[in-house]
Amino acid sequence: MVKKIIIPLIVVVAIIAAIQLFHKEKPFYDLKLEKLRQEYAIKPVPSVEHSKFKVLQADFETPQEVTEACLTCHTEVHKEIMGSSHWNWERIAYVEGRGIRAIGKKNLLNNFCIGSQTNEQACAKCHIGFGMNNDHFDFKNARNVDCMVCHDNSEEYQKGTSMAGYPDRSVNLSKVAQSVGQPTKNNCGACHFYSGGGNNVKHGDLEAALIATTRDVDVHMAANGLNMSCVDCHTAENHVMKGKLYSVSADNINRLNCEDCHTNMPHFNQMLNRHTAKVACQTCHIPTYAKENATKMEWNWSDAGKLKDGEPYMENDSLGNHTYMSIKGSFKWARNIQPDYLWFNGTADHYMMGDTIGEIPVQMNKLFGAHDDPNSKIIPVKIHVGDQIYDKKYNILIQPKLFAEEKGDSAYWKDFDWDQASEAGMNRLGYPYSGEYGFVRTEMYWPVNHMVAPKEQSVSCAECHTRSSGRLEKLTGFYLPGRDNNPILDGIGRWLIILALGGVIVHAAIRIFYSLSNKEYETEIIDYENQNNQKQ
């Protein structure tokens, strides 16, 4: 009889063990992916050799002359450029709760170097123009368009430091003009890798290491992989780049999505495909960012201004990252960081000059999104925190004047006087300054989109679907299987099982007790007799 119970039990256990042992993923070939690989493995060959053009074989004195030479063939292209945000540093966008606004680098604040206004001379190193050194730059002068910064393929071109966007004096303009072509990683990276004053300071997922990296760091840009360049994905119809950076963007127009190539059902596993409704590709496929070099996570302006023997100084950590600079304050860096996660629908609000400070920390760019919103997905973000200067009386953030060539021009980086810097900055922007300043905590959100890992390294199910300390632990307000439960219901369930077990055990005990008490009586008699017999 015991066999009849044990055998089925063994069978059940054996079946489970067999399933566990022999369930293996079948090897397969993802034809969709192979097709994409094939497409991007073929690198475009230019149909034109610019060095053969007479007009480019000149001795260029000024960079404007190069632009004029470009325009002799590409006669209308300046119109495209002058309509782009790379040129205008702003875009017309609908901002939820505000209406139509022109926003961009030109007028927004951030919690890194705060803002470009009053500091154009330095900031314009990353403007695709020549001579933006104040707010009187002529955005209608095509001669000032800098074609070379994006199209130089010789790695010769370089914009000078604090030269209002003009090239460094060492640059051989003729060499550059004769070797133009499609933008490479070097061109884009010159600004987008070094934004914020150093490699990987701002983004965390865009840095110089991507120029030659491995598949472990980035499957798309890996030198031992497809070696894709930025413009393979960020295509530019009429010089309007596809893709949005939400530190300066507000609407969801012309976004670049993984789905554009990979479709929204890229997995063989339907269970994974279902996730694409609510989870962005990046969430699972970018398990960590800043994989090679560290990125800045915290910037405290309130610590700025300490001097040694009356001179500004800086301190570095063991990896060579600045941890303190008299001109900027103290920093915290990190590498191989697990992102934070947010709901995001592709629209954002920004702190705009003059906004009264409400919530603290101040959100420099508020990413909109919610679980209930059908357009929202969970995305990975880098959250950059810090403190920065604000007007205590008017309760608004201050745009200080940071840069000047010489001392005595009210610039903080020369004179280390917040009062003067604030007054000069706010005065030019047309805002009042009360003379009372303080420092307020601010936060900035950087969606993480690059450094896509090989699929073996993507985030596994249980990293989110787990009761505690999962990746989405902080993202509450919706039911996530495996993470969420109803503790009351689970308590009731546990008691239900305990009561059932208890009831069964008590019932069985009573039955055993009754039958034993009957048998015991008989056994005793027999034993008694046996013992007597033996004794006799």
Next chain:
Amino acid sequence: MSKIYIYKGFNRFWHWTQAALIFFLTVTGFEVHDSIHLFGYEKAVYFHRIASYAFLVLIAFAIFWHVTTGEWKQYIPNVSKLSAQIKYYTSGIFKKEPHPTKKTQVSKLNPLQAFTYLGFKLVLVPMMVISGLLYMFHKTVDGNNEIVIRDISLGSIANWHSFGAFLLVAFVIVHIYMTTTGHTYTSNLKAMITGYEELDDEKVADDEKNKAE
């Protein structure tokens, strides 16, 4: 003492397949609930889905069988004898009193069983199937033209599903224990395996008398 054929082939197949599926669904289900760790989350979800489809197929066959053979009538509880049956399980059983109801091929369930199984079939299983299907197809618009269930929150669906799971576990515990309350400790279990059950002679005699009539 004699044996009668009480559980037909399909009945036994259905019972044991259902038992195995419920066991497997419980294990994988509680893994999805993050209560146990056995297969790993991804496989647990996958296996739970496969088993749930198998269970749906089995249910379809079982319903067909119940309807076409008239077996469904077995589950109409005899309310008048219900209290006698409860009294037997709470006191008579200890004193080895005879079962208050007779088990026959025509009436193989006692009133309490009929009542419980009816609840199992009409409340518990539908609750698990409906909440399970809602769970399975709960998703929001993603452009894939899949079934969209947005008005019911996934949380409440999941709560109903796990409440049903707790009830099922409690049911199985009591159910397994109750198999020991037959003519001998294992006669019920044997019957569900072989189809034949040992019954008291008088019962069989009665049955034969009934048949003769």
